[in-house]
Amino acid sequence: MNKTLLLGIDVGTSSIKVSIVDALSQRNIVSVTYPDNTEREIRLPFQHWAEQSPLQWWSDVKAAIIRANQTNLYSPADIKAIGISYQMHGLVIVDEKNNVLRDAIIWCDSRTEKQAEKGLSVIGAERSLSHLLNFPGNFTASKLSWVKDNEPGIYNKIDKILLPGDYIAMQLTDRVTTTISALSEGVFWDFKQQQLSEDILQAFGFDKKLIPSLHSVFSSHGNITATAAKELNLPEGIPVTYKAGDQPNNALSLNVFEPGEIATTAGTSGVIYAVNDSLAYDKLSRVNTFAHVNHTNENNRLGVLLCINGAGISNRWIKNLVDENLSYQQMNEMASSVSIGADDLLFLPFGNGAERMLCNKQLSAEFNNINLNKHSKAHLFRAVQEGIAYAFRYGLDIMRENGMQTKVVKTGKANMFLSKVFAEAFVNATGLSLELYNTDGSVGAALGAGVGLGIYKTPQEAFAKLELLETIHPDKEKVSAYNKVYEKWKAALEKQMK
Template identity: 75%
Template sequence: MIDKIEHTLLLGIDVGTSSIKVSVVDAETQRSVASATFPENTEREIKSPKPDWAEQSPEQWWSDVKAAIKQTQSINTYNPENIVAIGITYQMHGLVIVDKEKNVLRDSIIWCDSRTEKQAEKGLQAIGEEKALSHLLNFPGNFTASKLAWVKHNEPQVYEKIDKFMLPGDYIAMKLTGEITSTISMLSEGVFWDFKNKELSKDILSAYDFDESVFPETKALFGVHGNVTKEIAKELNIPAEIPVTYKAGDQPNNALSLNVFEPGEIAATAGTSGVIYAVADDLVYDKLSRINTFAHVNHTNENNRLGVLLCINGTGISNRWIKNMVDEKLSYQEINELASTIEIGSEGLLFLPFGNGTERMLCNKHVGAGFSEINFNIHNKAHLFRAVQEGIAFSFRYGLDIMRENGMQTKVVKAGKANMFLSKVFTHAFVNTTGLTVELYNTDGSVGAALGAGIGLGIFEKPQDAFSKLELLETIEPDEESVKKYEAIYRKWKSRLNEELV
């Protein structure tokens, strides 16, 4: 048996779309001493009872969180009594609603749901495009505000029972502590926050006729959001009364995990969805709302720290789809190896990865996914795997060009060595298509959430101190020959996409 760690420990919970990951982190070494993913060998489904709908069960998230915590304890490498705080990160923009007894009223409408077009348009018309962008930094779109409006319009009997609404991470914190709280960051990602007036948006409340009573109390992101109840502490074998001291959406948290706090710094992730996330200090917005701006983890009303976010819905989910369609028994490592046997460009095969709802960077159009230029005499499954990964990289380039139009000039991007960045094919295509140097680090969202809890508890003097021991694993730079090859292929890919956008 490995000797148990007796240092100060922090518990991080990552509520993902596919699974829950939990890490226990030593505050002194900033390293994980135990981690677990649940479910381990499968991925939670996204329910789609109607076209463009995407829902998941909050109760399933909670069940999986408990299972993952218990799984970390089963390997017996740490003493749960040494856990002093909990941090939570979560899939952004989801809607969870509960009644006065804190019972969930319906499945969560999650981030990639696209049903809210009418509600979004109503909100935009009521507020006005210029005012919406200059105050909210976003159009209403398919964010949490429009999802709550959809429930109000389409399920009034459910809406009438709502005591509080929240985002996925707030729900897990509620289950741990019995408390429901919000943050400026959470309100901004739901498009409820007025950045100019520095308050809950009166325009959103008016446009959708929301009662302010359904909004949780707003607290500092790094701070106490409740304490674990005795009942839950006993069930999970963790100390009672330890606080939840950090909650943040997955993309702000990914940036935090990579020590990205200040203007000009940039982070990326390529999980179920793909994101480039740049920190700015002014009120940045795109005139077409193709990229989105939210309050970063260290944003305050006195000191702007904003996350400018490009999101691509069809990233890792595209990779998973092609794996399962061709041979679900293959591992991701195996499909990466097969993809690497094919030359750059997949011998002419092109793939558009837009099959996971409307894409904001395409002005909320539903292009769909698909292959083109298929040659039955040339292309095999290895070509399919490579074309999918290259198509995902091309979509990053397309979005990055939009960010550059809006002033982003950074040349280096930080990412955790995980998900799509485990593939050399994808990483090489990403680097040489975007022209960005990628630094890959040994971290993930659950570790970042744990260290965020340490910041919230005051263990670290300033946020950056929590990542002083962040480990750089690899740096990948563009090479001139590959850049030229990919540029030619990207132009063909972009032309194909433009045909779909007409």
Template identity: 60%
Template sequence: MLLLGIDIGTSSIKVSVVEAATQTVVASAQYPDEETPIIAVKPGWAEQSPDMWWENVQHAINLCHHSGKYQPADISAIGIAYQMHGLVLVDKQQRVLRNSIIWCDSRAVEIGDKAFETIGEEKCLSHLLNSPGNFTASKLAWVKKNEPKIYEQTDKIMLPGDFIAMCLTGEITTSVSALSEGVFYDFSGNRLSEDVTNYFGFSLSLFPEIRPVFSNHGGLLPEIAKALRLKAGIPVAYKAGDQPNNALSLNVLNPGEVAATAGTSGVIYGVSDQLAYDKQSRVNTFAHVNYTEEQKRLGVLLCINGTGSLNRWVKSLFGTSVSYQQMNDEAAGAPVGSDGLRILPFGNGAERMLNNKLVGVHLQNIDLNLHTRAHLFRAVQEGIAFSFRYGLDIMRSNGMNPSVIRAGKANLFLSGLFAETFVNITGVPVELYKNDGSVGAALGAGIGSQIFKSPAEAFSNMHPLQLIEPKSQQLETAYQEWKVLLEKQLAEL
């Protein structure tokens, strides 16, 4: 029995077909080959076209089929993972009304900050577990204020995964997990937040039907099934944001378990059974994929916007003359601490862990007679690892103290230098797994369609590839210097 997982990333769409009995990947594909651009009409803005996502999803699925390694008609369920916090608006005919305002867009920060103050900081934190910040609710309020004609035409609001599920099934649904990541959910009342909807003046009719994450979110439409060579009626049985899904794919489901990822953005995501929150909302708490009213499972999320995106930007400076592997190799040849070169990696929108401030990327202490591009490549990876340490210290101050962190051996964790730097500067061992968001989505579909009797069965064949343990505190002085530079920048904003 086969499962199809779709991962709607910022850079591309990845799909995988997984054999349920063994949890092994039969085939995978990614589309497009080049990284999908982010549309930035103004500084701090970030948009993408939902229709482009749908086109790319279809291309990726058909590319996967072209492998010839399976029969598409044998696929029994579909799961979807997606970039979190994006806003998609459709009319009554399910037509997209504007580009999606995606996760790293900062235009609604002031709107969210005003809502935080007006609704009341304590009430927001105790009921929403977050400040509205620049999350989906504030983005919708921005549209309501600045694009009233589009807002008036809006029949339903969605997150990116809800939109792709709609394209596949014609049905529009959501979940408590999705509503919480948009900061629409009242955890104290176990319902849509009246404080948020009343303050912003949102009609309840805008919100889709709420279903569990692991459930039937609609059957595949006949015309779509024909175009994609799949069986009509197979369910979309799972939808989750990329970070909860990454945690699922690493079997991080229980209190105290922690996952990390370092793709376009960097995230540490820990599971808690407490309705807790950071008083400054620098880290955020959302309903995890297995959250229920009876068994609270919360995902405590630290996000750094500019990790892999900074690495990509630096690579682009050197054109096609350098690959990521070359960058990693050259970085490993530079001395620990990069001979004093320091990078603040915060150039991809307002950073939540820095109180939604736009810090930008800063390159400090350049010595034109000493520093080479190898120093630059290493300083980038060290700066990203330092930002993880800074954020993890915030999580520790809120009671999240991981003894081990699970991560997929992908993106920046493909770099042995980065993985070792991360472990040494955080002081926490890392288990690396063969992990992928699209594979996690496929396994989620197996859970949601009850092909697996339990989540434990879905991960019965999962084993770590590698354990990396802390070996050195050599970088601590460099980190403290980096922290002084960061706090100086924050004080000037």
């Protein structure tokens, strides 16, 4: 008897992950990460730059799918739809033959200060916030403006601009599409006019022909071509029925769709993502608002996103700096041997591009209060994980200033939340209860594809069988201890920001 299987692809910064999910049981059959023994580099040719090769993404996607097929745990012929999740805010540019014209400028790139200031001055702060819900910042529109200003020969060859997930979908289907959610994350969408932003087009001098055709998130974005099918050993014609940025997709994978529901993740970057139904914005654009996967012009569903650039990347940096051969599990065990506060050692987890929650300041990563007679490797590990948790607390307080009220946040049991030290620090520093679920971005993308194919009547139905693994509640005594350390951490941050 044939099954109905769904393929989810998650285009991350450090790797690609694919999952095959059974549509009926909503259970994951197999997941493959590629590469699984290293992490893809972020190219930094100049200060504040951050680039990756789209061709490498595609090569890794192919390798991951082929490896999944080789497990023989399912029949590729049973795959009925494909969903794609991807790192947000990147810029991929292609010519009229769909050839990539340069490496992608990715989410943590901060070269666009001049372009962002120009766009904001032309549009005006109040109009930018009330229509775009954000400043241009270092989002996709500003990155495209940088190419226009600095690489005119390349810019003049552009046929279409794409986000990373659009590029993977194009390689699968030979079609280029976009969504309201995608346009909003690039700061191309006017929420008041409910259309492509004329303000952005005019301020930066863009031709609207550069923008792909607009489709719903949950709809057909093309069908897999004969060429791609042969390369991947998949049936020709499988539709791509879902595309979304990694943070809206993470919220989807946690069944977070309605106002008041909140998701978090701590991968390369750290994010808190809260859904609301009003065109709200932070007056300093320290947190950013985008269209959620279930947003429509008739029914506002907006994701308010707090982003911390230096989350998992800080954890990876300190591990590799101390001992590249150390596993994350060993690192976490060492961190747990040190008491709360890491004996006064503090870490500021920045140094990975402009931090939006700090008004786009370019801060460095920094240890404070190092004691050569006291602090060990374990102290370094604990201080880094606590520092990341305190950065979440700092950003959460900004969201609370903007009216966010919640006591519970959902996350997948993955990445930094596999560390008991980090999970405990997050819960007690923020005062939020944390629900940990058995899911991830690639599984969410697969189930999103099921929604787009019409297997599920609603997005909520696709996640009806979501498995809650654990709930961690704040501990009164630990909350007090973490709050005391947080105040010292905050003072160190404010000192660095002067």
